[in-house]
Amino acid sequence: MRTWFGRTGFYVLVAVIILYSLFPFYWVFKSSMESSVALNQPTTGMLPVQWTFVHYEAIFAVENFLRPLLNSMLVAGLTTIVSVILGSMAAYGLARMPIKGKALILGFVLLVSFFPQIAMVGPLYLVFRHLHWLNTYQSLVIPYLILALPITTWILTAFFGQIPVDIEEAAMVDGASIRQTILKVFAPIALPGIFTAAILGFLLSWNDFLFALSFIQSPNMDTVPLALVNFRNAYYVHYGQIYAGVVVASLPIALIVLFLQQRIESGLTAGSVKG
């Protein structure tokens, strides 16, 4: 592998890869600073013709973009909390307790992650309509469990399995109850794994579009992706506002990825490759 590319060739390839990943973000940033007039004319260069903040002002003053940000945060946050609690419990049972049918249970959890999201839309819509739950937070948090709970359970089972049992056994031998052992001894060690599962669960719920599109019909319940797509469903396309909205919405995600890259990677691979 080492002589595959010459040294220069290799760094050119690295540059191309970074450009491919990050140039679109630069373009979004540049366009978000461009005036609407300039955005409606053929592009002339790599820098804004005239720097402006109007689009950032507009998304908060005119479009109330804070609302979808809060909606998304709340919905994805609630989903994450529920998934992590249920997932950790299940994972502890699967990784530590002498229960029967572990392979069957894990197989079932895996199977659910293969269920097509689109197939759920009709039945869930009918159920939520019947319960008068359309346009509510629970009409998103509940379906998001389909996205977040299987991967959380799967990752946590893999992580918990890697933690040595000795310390827990010692605690039990010293007379600690199962409950005490889990909360006082096991939980602190397991926290990094739980954190990883939480990040992934959060990102998966934050990124949903299909369920939000189907169950949310009033703008003040929009999640971030829905709100951004809806900017253009007004009388004309607000390019500048979309660009500014994407910058605002992507910044926290980009920071999460930059700082927690190793955790995300280990979570994703534990969720599939290691099994």
Added chain:
Amino acid sequence: MAAKLATRPRDQLPRSRRGASYLARRRRVGYLLVLPALIALALVAIYPLLYNLVLSSRFDVATEPGTQHFVGMQNYHSLVVDPAFWGDLLHTGIFVVISVTLEFVAGMILALVVNRKFRARGLVRASILIPWAIPTAVSALLWKMFFDIRSGFVDFALSALHLPGAQTVWFNSPVLAWVPIILSDMWKNTPFIALLLLAGLQTIPQEIYESAKIDGASSWQAFWSLTLPLLRPAILVALIFRTLSAMLVFDTIFVMTGGGPGQSTEVIAYYNWYKYMVSLNFGYGAAVAVVITILALLLAGIYVRILRQREGFVT
């Protein structure tokens, strides 16, 4: 340690009884811990699937209230004779083959590059992961604007480099409209494939390359006869996950083209969504959903077979 244990009262119980009841208690607690997650998954995932099965045998159109009734296999029959369904299935198939192939090749290159040790490697690994974390719908929105004649960079780059294709209205052409769709899909999903392949690459010991080198193998030969075969499990997993999500592509199509121009970029998930949420034909939509579910479960079956062939499937 043993002496300390013996002083505890419960250790004076007969060893066998103490062990058995303790084991039974742990098992009971184990089931109680697993149960809530299983119930939640059954409610949010299994129930809708079963509901689809029932719904697909009924005439149930929301715009005609009070007319719901049992129609047997009629929805499936209408589906099979609808040329739009087969057309969308074909579009989906073509999209899966092209996008997964391109993403696999690009992902392999990415994985091989970041598997090497070089300066700023961590930064590169993080930066290729950022597009993956962006919502699919947002990626689609961005690439739609990038291909816009005025504010996009595609047209700007093409004219600046004097390449053909400037001033093209990509979304007006039944064929060219696929270009931005596939590019958006690639940008968002290549990192995922790269990550799975990278994890596979890191399990391959470097020594075998050293000995291959001593035996006079070129890097290219080593790649074909060592890396690829050893990477087979990771490759299969990556391909299956990507095939599944490409098969179910919806957000990108909805945001970029809405299936247009005409129905030339319509895919099977879009077809299903349209029947459910625009036609409000829930019986027919459920029939489509059942077909899509069967296709997805076939892939799941293949995945489980691959996992079974490998050691360490379950903890």
